[in-house]
Amino acid sequence: VIVNVLFPSGGCFCRSTFLVDVCACLCVLQIDEEVAKLLQLKAQIGGDDGKHQFVLKTAKGTRDYNPKQMAIRERVFNTIISCFKRHGAETIDTPVFELKETLTGKYGEDSKLIYDLKDQGGELLSLRYDLTVPFARYLAMNKITNIKRYHIAKVYRRDNPAMTRGRYREFYQCDFDIAGQYDGMIPDAECLKIVHEILSELDLGDFRIKVNDRRILDGMFAVCGVPDDKFRSICSTVDKLDKMPWEDVKKEMVNEKGLSEEVADRIGEYVSLQGGMDLAERLLQDHRMSQSKQACAGLSDIKLLFSYLQLFQVTDKVVFDLSLARGLDYYTGIIYEAVLTQAGAVPAPAEAQKGAPAEESVSVGSVAGGGRYDGLVGMFDPKGRKVPCVGVSIGIERIFSIMEHKAEVSEKVRTTEVQVMVASAQKNLLEEKLRLITELWDAGIKAEVMYKKNPKLLSQLQHCEESGIPLVAILGEQELKDGVVKLRVVATREEVPWTHGHTHKYTHSLTQQIPD
Amino acid sequence: VIVNVLFPSGGCFCRSTFLVDVCACLCVLQIDEEVAKLLQLKAQIGGDDGKHQFVLKTAKGTRDYNPKQMAIRERVFNTIISCFKRHGAETIDTPVFELKETLTGKYGEDSKLIYDLKDQGGELLSLRYDLTVPFARYLAMNKITNIKRYHIAKVYRRDNPAMTRGRYREFYQCDFDIAGQYDGMIPDAECLKIVHEILSELDLGDFRIKVNDRRILDGMFAVCGVPDDKFRSICSTVDKLDKMPWEDVKKEMVNEKGLSEEVADRIGEYVSLQGGMDLAERLLQDHRMSQSKQACAGLSDIKLLFSYLQLFQVTDKVVFDLSLARGLDYYTGIIYEAVLTQAGAVPAPAEAQKGAPAEESVSVGSVAGGGRYDGLVGMFDPKGRKVPCVGVSIGIERIFSIMEHKAEVSEKVRTTEVQVMVASAQKNLLEEKLRLITELWDAGIKAEVMYKKNPKLLSQLQHCEESGIPLVAILGEQELKDGVVKLRVVATREEVPWTHGHTHKYTHSLTQQIPD
Structure with missing residues (x-):
């Protein structure tokens, strides 16, 4: 159709128009081709007009x-x-x-x-x-x-x-x-x-659990000279200390949040402090901190907390850290956060390494957090x-x-907990296998059988190795005549014969064999 | 404001206007009062302008x-x-x-x-x-x-x-x-x-598991003379047989779905049948059923199924029931449904009894269902x-x-699995209790202590009884001096002294005491 329109069968046209038309035509053909390709792609990834046309994916971010x-x-x-x-x-x-x-x-x-x-x-x-x-x-x-x-x-x-x-x-x-x-x-x-x-x-x-108290933070801001209405905002700046050096945090306090250098430096002195019960005691004597009732209440509680933590024998990992300032508004007292301290503890999967900055791959992450919220x-x-x-x-x-x-x-x-595979060495033993597996199931043993009438022994053994099943009970004609079943430890290929037909003996010796 | 408008301080007004105005005024006052009441109610049940104004409920149906x-x-x-x-x-x-x-x-x-x-x-x-x-x-x-x-x-x-x-x-x-x-x-x-x-x-x-096969249903409809395009619709009518007598189901087939009486009666003969492998065998010989390839395939599979069910030793509860016709379109082969057979097995809670019809309280419910869906x-x-x-x-x-x-x-x-309550008979034993419970926790024993410095012994024992904690370890000053702890079985009040400070002995004898 397009060709007909661009090359009218009658009428005059000069050479240049012809070229333009050819170009246009080629262009249009190209576009058509692209559209067809896209439509094909769309059909492949699924559209809205056919039965088999689904976008096979989970929702974004899931x-x-x-x-x-x-x-x-x-x-x-x-x-x-x-x-x-x-x-x-x-x-x-x-x-x-x-x-x-x-x-x-x-x-x-x-x-x-x-x-x-x-x-x-x-x-x-x-x-x-x-x-x-x-x-x-x-x-x-x-x-x-x-x-x-x-x-x-x-x-x-x-x-x-x-x-x-x-x-x-x-x-x-x-x-x-x-x-x-x-x-x-x-x-x-x-x-x-x-x-x-x-x-x-x-x-x-290895890990550390940092603790602090919302009241200590607020008291500290007050005695350092932060205006009341800036507590929350300065708090969230302090919270960045685990990702930014003090110089940058200070810059944000002064340039963005409008604190004076002096006030920021006072805060800087405190938030660099880490310790245990001793630090809480020292700060209770601190000439500035001791002026804040709030801070003192928090510090006394930190002392009490550490006395209990000693009894619980966990002080090896807990550190009182004045730079910890969790974001959520609803905390009213103690706050804490656990971090893994080994570099590379949080591995970056292959995909992340492509685009993300290098530090990401050795970032040490918070793995637990919480606090008191009384309101x-x-x-x-x-x-x-x-x-x-x-x-x-x-x-x-x-x-x-x-x-x-x-x-x-x-x-x-x-991915399964199967303990025994019920297998057969010859054909036509499905019935015997189903009889045996029923005994095992009814005795509470986790067991599997292949859903084939006559599977090959090799494929049954392969299934055991692939899915980590430790034991295989192998039925064979000779063994059935003798009234026994061979039990094989998959890893070592050791074999133990069992007397058939005595469920309890059976399952008892089986249970003995099963590795944890 | 309204009063001022209705009772202008100056100007002429006749008696009747006055009465009308009074009425209007009272009316308006009444409306105002009602509005105030409603606003108050709204405030009580929660509005959008206050802090404490929530509707405290979960979403409908959850x-x-x-x-x-x-x-x-x-x-x-x-x-x-x-x-x-x-x-x-x-x-x-x-x-x-x-x-x-x-x-x-x-x-x-x-x-x-x-x-x-x-x-x-x-x-x-x-x-x-x-x-x-x-x-x-x-x-x-x-x-x-x-x-x-x-x-x-x-x-x-x-x-x-x-x-x-x-x-x-x-x-x-x-x-x-x-x-x-x-x-x-x-x-x-x-x-x-x-x-x-x-x-x-x-x-x-007690329960029954009914089984049938989509192909047997379809084959049966075909040989009974149901037109192809009515299979699904007749299927859903058959599905009602567990709630309605055959007469009503037949009526629906004839009056609503347009089947002839003869066709409906033929269906009626089949859907009244229940049995096991024998029934499948009999139907394979049935002069009408045997004409349908589909039905025969289904019946052969039912036979095979029952042979496996015999090996699995579950035929006591499974019944081949030609009236079973599960609703979902996607089933292609065997279908099944388990029902509890004891009257009153599904109890009606108090609330249901108020409004719901009486039969509801003794309805016997389906508790499992499924089938084959190959498409x-x-x-x-x-x-x-x-x-x-x-x-x-x-x-x-x-x-x-x-x-x-x-x-x-x-x-x-x-609601908890706590095995031991760590309690104290005198004051000032919190430290000792926390030391002991740490030993227990670290040994994997489920233990609780009250979050009070000096709880009364009675309230600690009451907590054990209320939450079913079987054992209580009671610390006392004399026992601490003697290096023992009293262990009391809550139910019998029997007491056993333990040597203190030997965790393993401790936890071993504790584990011996714990009832399953």
Whole structure:
């Protein structure tokens, strides 16, 4: 059609017009070709007009967990949950979405990252952004004044995903909180004991738990001469000290936040301090700090905290660090954060190395954090009744990333727990195999059989090796006649004959054979 | 202001105008009063202008799980997951939302029940409606041709909630599926074995597993004279036989679906049949059924299935029932459904009894269902490659309801697993208690201490009784001097002294004392 239009069969045309037309024509043909290619591509990746035309992907910033990832996830969860249970915690669950207004006004600027549901007629709903606000809502709604609970569940943030560094739009949070009016610092100390236990057991390498107190920070700002209305803003500048040198932090304080050099330098002296109970004692005597009632209350609590931490035998990893200033507005007392201290502890996966700056690959990450928030539940209570809370959140996604990387490098991760493969050496033994596997299942033994009538022995043994099944019970005609079954240890190829038909003997000697 | 307008201080007015004005004024005052009341009410239930003004509720059709419910949930999950693992299943997880188009065209009319997310710029997303479609998407996307996996996760349906009967808008599904090209009926039989194991272990009372085959249904409709285009519609009428007597089902077939009486009666003869392998054999000889290739293929498979079920020793509960006709379009072969057969097996909670009809309280519910769906994965594959699948879904919410009811009636549900309470008989023993509990925690023992410096012994013992802690270690000054700790069995008040300071002896004898 186009050709006909560009080369009219009649009429006059000069040479130059002809060339222009040819060019145009070629151009159009080229465009047509490109369009066809694009349409083909579109058809390949899926369009909207056919049956088999799906975009095969998960939503942006989310991922499936394959069986290997799930096996790692399960192992990490088991370690963490065991610890929570050892400390007498209960668990609760809340819906994945809340009334939109429940979340309103809790996250400041970050509220823009909340996923809203479409208004399909009915309530306005949003996906939960963390587990702390639903917990506070749960306490206020059920008028619960004390509970020790953990909650492990997915939360949702429309953040810029950085999936190669373990930042997703759908991710797990793993929270432990103690709510109730108790004597000072006992629950706070238990939270730190729990972080210590979990990080030790997960074997992620060396770590430190930094502690500070919101009241010490505020008191320090006051005695250094920071105007009241700049506390929060200066706090968030101090928070950058783990990523920026003091000079840059100071520059931000002076140039952007409008502090005088003198005030900034006073702050600088304090935030460089790290220590233990001794530091708290020293600061209680400090001529400036001692003028702030708030700071003194915080410092006394740090002293008390450390006395409990000594009894809990965890002071080796805990450091009182005046530069720790966690972002969340709702903290009212002690705050803490655990970091891995080994360089390279957080490995950068292959993809990240391409584009990201080099430091990323040796960045040492925060793997747990928390603090005391005595005011949040009151925000939900119609009468504003307060329920003091202290809690910790384990940075489970970062831990997954580390464990996944470890697993890739070193060990083979089993995705099933099968103990015995029921196999056959000859044909026509399916019935015998199903009879045997029924005995095993009914005795609580994890067992598999291939879904083929006559699989080759080799393929059955290969399956054992691939999926790490330690034992294989091999049925053969001769053995059936003799009333025995050969049991082979896959790794060593050692064989043990069993008397057939005596389930208990059977399963007993089997259980003896199974490696842990 | 209004009063001034209605009663101008100057100017002429006649009596009648005055009365009208008074009426109007009173009326307005009344309206004002009503408005004030409403505003007050609004303020009480929460508005948008105050700090403490929240509607304290979960979204419609959803619920929190409290610690007791979670303990029951965990127990049920453990039983089910153990069974899946015993059968060598892996597990996967998928995001809670999918691209909207992934779900499009999979659920027919029910698509209107899908929760969509708000378009906040980016992809159009919907909450998952079940776990089967995400599973098929996962297989096609990762080109997986065989896997045996389970997936336990929440799904979302904007259905009319009936929370007292366990129907929620957010609820768990618990799926086990075997994907892959295998020899006939071996995986299908294993699915039924799994249902048998799970329902037996959960101890929900007697049950039956009905089986049928989509091909037998279709073949039966064909030989009975149902027009091809009415198969699905007649199928859904047959599906009502578990709730309606045959007469009513027949009426619907004849009056609403337009079948002749003769055709309906033929169907009626077949759908009243129940049996085992013998019934399949008899129907293979049936003069009408034997004319349908499809029906014969299904019947042969039922025969083969029963031969495997005999080896698995589960035929006591499985019945071949020609009236079983599950709704979902995607089934292509065997279908099955497990029902509890004890009247009153599904108890009606107090709330339900108020309004719901009486039969509801004795309704016997389906607690598992599934079947073979060989075409679904192909719908996602760009080249339409098929991956045969068979699976089962455990009706976990109904099981929760039953277990919750049982727990309410009979036993005390523990919400923690604490084994030992570390208590003190006198004041000023907090340090000693924290030292002791550290030993216990570090030895892996689940232990609790009260977060008070000087709790009363009575309140510590009461806490043990309330939360079912079996043992209490009581520290006292005399015992500390003697280097022993009293260990008391809470239920019997028996006491055993321990030598203090020998952790291993300690924890060993402790472990001996702990009841299972």
